[in-house]
Amino acid sequence: MNGSIVRVILGNILKIAASFLLLPLVIAIGYGESGWKYFLITMLIGWAVGILLTIRKPKTTVFYLKEGCAATALSWIVMSLLGCLPFYLSGEIPSFIDALFETVSGFTTTGASILPDVEALSHGMLFWRSFTHWIGGMGVLVFMLAIIPMSGGSNINLMRAESPGPSVGKLVPKMRTTARTLYLIYFGLTIAEFLILLIGGMPWFDAITSALGTAGTGGFGIKGDSFASYAPHLQVTVTIFMILFGINFNAYYFILVGNFKDAFKMEEVRAYLLIILGSSVLIFVNIMHSVKGVWEALNQATFQVASIITTTGYATADFDQWNQLSKFLLFLLMFCGACAGSTGGGIKVSRFLIVGKSVKKELGSYVHPRSVKKIQMDDKPIEHDVMRSVNVYFATFMAVYVISVILVSIEGYSFGTNLSAVAATINNIGPGFELVGPTCNFGFFNPFSKVVLIFDMLAGRLELFPMLILLYPAIWRSRVRKLMIQN
Amino acid sequence: MFQKTNKQPSGGLKIIIVGCGKVGSTLLEELSKEGHELSIIDQRSERIMEMTNMYDILGICGNGASYSVQKEAGIENADLVIAVTDSDELNLLCCTIAKRVGNCATIARVRTPDYSKEVGYLRDKLGLAMIINPELEAAKEASHVLFLPTALEVNSFAHGQAEMVKFKVPAGNELIDMSIAHLGRHITNEILICAVEREGEVYIPSGNFILREGDVVSFVSNRKVAREFLHKIGFETRRVKNCLIVGGGRAAYYLAKELLRGGIRVTIIERDFKRCEELSVQLPKAVVINGDGTDKELLKEAGIEEAEAFVALTGIDEENILLTLHAKKVSNAKVVTKINRITFTEVIDNLDLGSVIYPKYITSEAIIAYVRARKASKCSNVETLYHMFNHRVEAIEFKAQEESAVTNIAFKDMHLKKDLLVACIARKGSVIIPSGDDCILPGDTVMIVTRHTGFNELTDIMA
Numbered sequence: 021m022n023g024s025i026v027r028v029i030l031g032n033i034l035k036i037a038a039s040f041l042l043l044p045l046v047i048a049i050g051y052g053e054s055g056w057k058y059f060l061i062t063m064l065i066g067w068a069v070g071i072l073l074t075i076r077k078p079k080t081t082v083f084y085l086k087e088g089c090a091a092t093a094l095s096w097i098v099m100s101l102l103g104c105l106p107f108y109l110s111g112e113i114p115s116f117i118d119a120l121f122e123t124v125s126g127f128t129t130t131g132a133s134i135l136p137d138v139e140a141l142s143h144g145m146l147f148w149r150s151f152t153h154w155i156g157g158m159g160v161l162v163f164m165l166a167i168i169p170m171s172g173g174s175n176i177n178l179m180r181a182e183s184p185g186p187s188v189g190k191l192v193p194k195m196r197t198t199a200r201t202l203y204l205i206y207f208g209l210t211i212a213e214f215l216i217l218l219i220g221g222m223p224w225f226d227a228i229t230s231a232l233g234t235a236g237t238g239g240f241g242i243k244g245d246s247f248a249s250y251a252p253h254l255q256v257t258v259t260i261f262m263i264l265f266g267i268n269f270n271a272y273y274f275i276l277v278g279n280f281k282d283a284f285k286m287e288e289v290r291a292y293l294l295i296i297l298g299s300s301v302l303i304f305v306n307i308m309h310s311v312k313g314v315w316e317a318l319n320q321a322t323f324q325v326a327s328i329i330t331t332t333g334y335a336t337a338d339f340d341q342w343n344q345l346s347k348f349l350l351f352l353l354m355f356c357g358a359c360a361g362s363t364g365g366g367i368k369v370s371r372f373l374i375v376g377k378s379v380k381k382e383l384g385s386y387v388h389p390r391s392v393k394k395i396q397m398d399d400k401p402i403e404h405d406v407m408r409s410v411n412v413y414f415a416t417f418m419a420v421y422v423i424s425v426i427l428v429s430i431e432g433y434s435f436g437t438n439l440s441a442v443a444a445t446i447n448n449i450g451p452g453f454e455l456v457g458p459t460c461n462f463g464f465f466n467p468f469s470k471v472v473l474i475f476d477m478l479a480g481r482l483e484l485f486p487m488l489i490l491l492y493p494a495i496w497r498s499r500v501r502k503l504m505i506q507n
Numbered sequence: 508m509f510q511k512t513n514k515q516p517s518g519g520l521k522i523i524i525v526g527c528g529k530v531g532s533t534l535l536e537e538l539s540k541e542g543h544e545l546s547i548i549d550q551r552s553e554r555i556m557e558m559t560n561m562y563d564i565l566g567i568c569g570n571g572a573s574y575s576v577q578k579e580a581g582i583e584n585a586d587l588v589i590a591v592t593d594s595d596e597l598n599l600l601c602c603t604i605a606k607r608v609g610n611c612a613t614i615a616r617v618r619t620p621d622y623s624k625e626v627g628y629l630r631d632k633l634g635l636a637m638i639i640n641p642e643l644e645a646a647k648e649a650s651h652v653l654f655l656p657t658a659l660e661v662n663s664f665a666h667g668q669a670e671m672v673k674f675k676v677p678a679g680n681e682l683i684d685m686s687i688a689h690l691g692r693h694i695t696n697e698i699l700i701c702a703v704e705r706e707g708e709v710y711i712p713s714g715n716f717i718l719r720e721g722d723v724v725s726f727v728s729n730r731k732v733a734r735e736f737l738h739k740i741g742f743e744t745r746r747v748k749n750c751l752i753v754g755g756g757r758a759a760y761y762l763a764k765e766l767l768r769g770g771i772r773v774t775i776i777e778r779d780f781k782r783c784e785e786l787s788v789q790l791p792k793a794v795v796i797n798g799d800g801t802d803k804e805l806l807k808e809a810g811i812e813e814a815e816a817f818v819a820l821t822g823i824d825e826e827n828i829l830l831t832l833h834a835k836k837v838s839n840a841k842v843v844t845k846i847n848r849i850t851f852t853e854v855i856d857n858l859d860l861g862s863v864i865y866p867k868y869i870t871s872e873a874i875i876a877y878v879r880a881r882k883a884s885k886c887s888n889v890e891t892l893y894h895m896f897n898h899r900v901e902a903i904e905f906k907a908q909e910e911s912a913v914t915n916i917a918f919k920d921m922h923l924k925k926d927l928l929v930a931c932i933a934r935k936g937s938v939i940i941p942s943g944d945d946c947i948l949p950g951d952t953v954m955i956v957t958r959h960t961g962f963n964e965l966t967d968i969m970a
Contacts, residue, residue, distance in 0.1 A: 084560075175563070176563070177560070192544070193521070193546050193563070193565040194563060405556075
């Protein structure tokens, strides 16, 4: 493995992450809080380590998929370690593993919290918590690609490792322009939501943290009851923006360049909207009697569906109290996830579409055993490699899920708690059911379970393989051998 | 880190390449180095995958002649479309459609002799910017070498008025231990040595550079002087009398035609009988032998031992290399090898094969010269470009069309970049080897040899 390029990428990521801390620093100073110095310390640490790592030029700038994956996974780990320092140093989250859990939950846009009382946190820390969602939503490596010129085309391996979806492509020939365009769309939509919420009468701090949380499909709220106490029109606004951020960003690019036909023809986006519509209607009918007011029921149903399918994790109702049917539907939506190429998590609608189509093809081959049919999406045949990777993804996902549930079950909490806790973290949602329901938090787990869940969050955000490859010995073999020779 | 870096590859062209074979991928490599925005179209998805993993480009899988595929690749904003698929017809169709849809410049590869006679007509009628024929170019390069067999490589500039000749200094030659300045004073001052390769290093020599045995020297002069100079330092300079070609592909046809026109006897060995018949019709003066060129006895029978030149043009690189090595062993022939695919140039250089021709590089050089010319402003234009010594040195020919910062100033008053040489100036039919008192005038063709890469304009030579 080309270790030097990985080192330089890690250094650059640290510098970027440290620079992002400038915003919460300003907020903390603005509110006159004492927390600003912890942001400053963390920033200095990040820059110092970053400069140390990048001071020596890499031997070669060429890197392959394995370096891309390893660099991505390590970047996310290093970034989380840096990002949790303000919480830990300031003592607002006294345990280190809790601080790390909270930060990973932020960067991976999960939104699962260990805090029993969110409102006790200072403004600077609250802002940093929400801001991590925004950074993690589009991905910090994509950000790096947008601002740091890198030679060669191999940097697509970085984007491939970080961006969700079965096949990652570029919008325009240049990687850098692609990354910039994505961030431009992302930034524009976030600002739009912020302004609309502000006009709708939300206090500006609430508006900005909500916008950041929605944009990354994260879900950290700044209130104990998440979104329940806001006015209905604000909830509807957030519902709409959650759905928008769950759409494949390619669609926005098509709209941006005036190609409306392709934007509305995207099969995945259609399926995604249909799923939202269908499950909203089902849940609405199911909870109509238990909630007073038809509009309230409709609002609650759509908000929860949008929140879960986009893997945001805001809540306006304690859906743990709902009927079994609604609860189970939400549980399924957790796995469904948003579109590929969006900021959402989960398995992704496109993978389900591909699998659904291959099941249909399989059935067809029972009727006409010699029939030949190539599976298509958006009028383009799906390559065998993509098919294979989708199948493997499902198998791996189930394996990681099951192993995680087993490991978490050691602690002995209820069945539903364990199942939904792992589902809510691996799919980057946040709240689950029973003990980890929308009104509760993850604080009660022991450190071991928290480490398992931290791994799940990272694995879920990076789509499993970049994280798993770190556990694969062949990646490290040459490094280890080199170390042994040196000693 | 957040400061804006304006050093983004300034204003790269938007180029679409259709077809991702040998030439296509060489073009990708070269053009992406020069910072252009590239899209590729190919039918084979695995090929696209490979290329997008290697270079910063957009890959589209589909038929390059289809309007919707071209649109997906961004034809509306494209500056240039280069069609280099296997099929001449598809290439022409791609370019014709691209021209209509995108109003961009187009370059097509057309290889079949049927069309190559009509290149001028096709280009004008279809509105193409350029038609390239790698086989023809390769054959031309081979024939240059055969007309001057002591040279390893002969490149022509300024429409053939000036030549750049590469040769190796043999043991016992009078050039050994001679400084460049001494050579200029005592042998001839009408040539300019512009690059010397020694033990894998390339030097752009100054006056006190001393030549050694085994140096590979490139010099520039006009055609006649080049021959006189080589003769003076003890080289044989007459052209070869006969030539044995193994492999009867398109390149062999073009080469044989060129050689026959120059009065050189040609024998072609080709394995396929039908192809032999075709060749015998197209080239009535040539001797066409049907047989396996790798058969030692057959080669003997065809007269390899008496041949003055031996050219290996089969489609298999390994076969060409072995044939050349064999020919060197059994005869004193001047050998030329064609390498299509292999990228192990370091290994090939060590084999001492003599002259090696890479059709894919010849093609990409021509296209890159065109691309650079398009990128440049009006006042100067890249006419031709050669990569020398494995891309470490570029020889570029500029046309100075208008007054600019470099015209009408004597070279001694000009501040030139390091590692750069103004090799010659072609002015009104004569070739001038410039001294410090000379200057560039509008209308001149100026040849620059440099270790820098990416020169677009003549003004780039100034520091």
